Amino acid sequence: MPEAPAATLQEQRPRPESLSDLFFSFTFLALQGFGGVLAVVQRELVEKKRWMTREEFVEDWAVAQILPGPNVINLCLMIGDRYFGFRGAMVGLAGMLTFPLLVVLGLALVYAHFADNPHVAGALRGMGAVAAGLITATGLKLCSALKRHPLGVPMCIVLGVASFVGIALLRWPLAYVLLGVGGLACVLTYNKMVKAAA
Amino acid sequence: MSITLTAADWLSLFVHYLTLSLLSVGGAITAAPDMHRYLVERQGWLTDPQFSASIAIAQAAPGPNVLFVGLLGWNVGLNAGGLPLAAMGLVISMLGIMIPSSTLTYLATRWGHENRDLRAVRAFKQGMAPIVIALLIATGWILATGSNYTLSHWPQWLIAIVTALIVWRTRIHLLWLLGAGALIGWMGWV
Numbered sequence: 190m191p192e193a194p195a196a197t198l199q200e201q202r203p204r205p206e207s208l209s210d211l212f213f214s215f216t217f218l219a220l221q222g223f224g225g226v227l228a229v230v231q232r233e234l235v236e237k238k239r240w241m242t243r244e245e246f247v248e249d250w251a252v253a254q255i256l257p258g259p260n261v262i263n264l265c266l267m268i269g270d271r272y273f274g275f276r277g278a279m280v281g282l283a284g285m286l287t288f289p290l291l292v293v294l295g296l297a298l299v300y301a302h303f304a305d306n307p308h309v310a311g312a313l314r315g316m317g318a319v320a321a322g323l324i325t326a327t328g329l330k331l332c333s334a335l336k337r338h339p340l341g342v343p344m345c346i347v348l349g350v351a352s353f354v355g356i357a358l359l360r361w362p363l364a365y366v367l368l369g370v371g372g373l374a375c376v377l378t379y380n381k382m383v384k385a386a387a
Numbered sequence: 388m389s390i391t392l393t394a395a396d397w398l399s400l401f402v403h404y405l406t407l408s409l410l411s412v413g414g415a416i417t418a419a420p421d422m423h424r425y426l427v428e429r430q431g432w433l434t435d436p437q438f439s440a441s442i443a444i445a446q447a448a449p450g451p452n453v454l455f456v457g458l459l460g461w462n463v464g465l466n467a468g469g470l471p472l473a474a475m476g477l478v479i480s481m482l483g484i485m486i487p488s489s490t491l492t493y494l495a496t497r498w499g500h501e502n503r504d505l506r507a508v509r510a511f512k513q514g515m516a517p518i519v520i521a522l523l524i525a526t527g528w529i530l531a532t533g534s535n536y537t538l539s540h541w542p543q544w545l546i547a548i549v550t551a552l553i554v555w556r557t558r559i560h561l562l563w564l565l566g567a568g569a570l571i572g573w574m575g576w577v
Binding site for chain 2: 258304311326351383
């Protein structure tokens with residue numbers, strides 16, 4: 190029975206226990222996500238809860254990124270759907286949005302009093318700089334998911350650097366980079382898979 | 388500011404967001420310039436400071452960035468008169484921006500999962516990996532540098548770099564880092 194160990198492994202993998210577990214897990218990570226939720230999603234779902242591996246996370250993130258709409262919302266919808274179907278997708282969305290929305294409204298109501306306070310403005314700047322570091326670190330950590338990439342590490346570096354230059358330095362529209370560099374990468378990967386299978 | 392919105396106006400707002408939803412590749416924030424054109428310049432439903440403050444608050448608050456769309460709708464409703472309309476503006480905006488993209492994501496993911504053994508599906512997911520990882524690093528770069536590379540911003544760059552190294556190499560809780568950043572900013576050091 191060569192399949193048996195793999196099947197057991199699949200069953201033993203951590204996963205959300207119930208819809209309410211899913212809802213509160215997503216609520217909890219959304220409420221920690223100052224300046225973007227993705228860094229928290231990676232830290233909580235991959236490193237702590239271990240619902241998914243780095244490789245799976247990168248693959249899902251690629252899909253969430255290329256489809257229109259808020260990326261993190263797309264990702265949570267996909268994860269919710271995987272475990273509990275349509276209900277899971279809806280609960281994932283609700284978890285991600287309900288409490289954070291109330292927090293935003295609360296902040297908007299008090300904002301008027303503090304908008305001109307230089308301390309508050311400074312604190313927001315400081316948190317913004319930290320948030321920039323968080324998202325960068327998430328990218329750096331996920332690089333290890335490329336070790337076993339079909340194209341090999343050097344080619345991945347070339348494609349990654351090209352994307353970085355296009356987006357960060359030349360400020361090209363995202364769609365150009367995704368279609369251009371991304372399209373090229375997909376074609377190269379496809380060819381590599383064809384050769385590997387032959 | 389005080390404005391009047393007819394049922395046709397609310398419908399127009401809803402339909403406008405429905406179309407923007409499918410154009411917002413890379414997140415709802417990429418559609419912000421168009422929302423500014425529509426809400427502030429064309430319809431005059433929001434003032435410029437209201438628009439900017441809505442985005443700043445949603446960025447400062449925890450949670451997904453798309454909430455700024457709800458806040459814009461909330462403020463349109465407030466301008467039109469009172470909390471019930473504000474709640475209506477919020478719901479209409481969020482539904483408009485979410486329904487098309489979420490439906491597409493749901494169907495596309497389902498299709499992708501059913502055909503996950505197809506070589507094309509595997510090539511797409513794996514082929515995009517180096518690009519989306521680079522995008523994350525590029526996003527951090529853009530957030531840290533803003534729209535210009537003024538040397539006087541060096542404290543912000545330093546904080547971003549140090550944060551990136553700490554998060555990359557340790558397992559410290561992210562909220563400590565955000566708290567430290569807020570404190571450093573509060574003291575006026577950035």
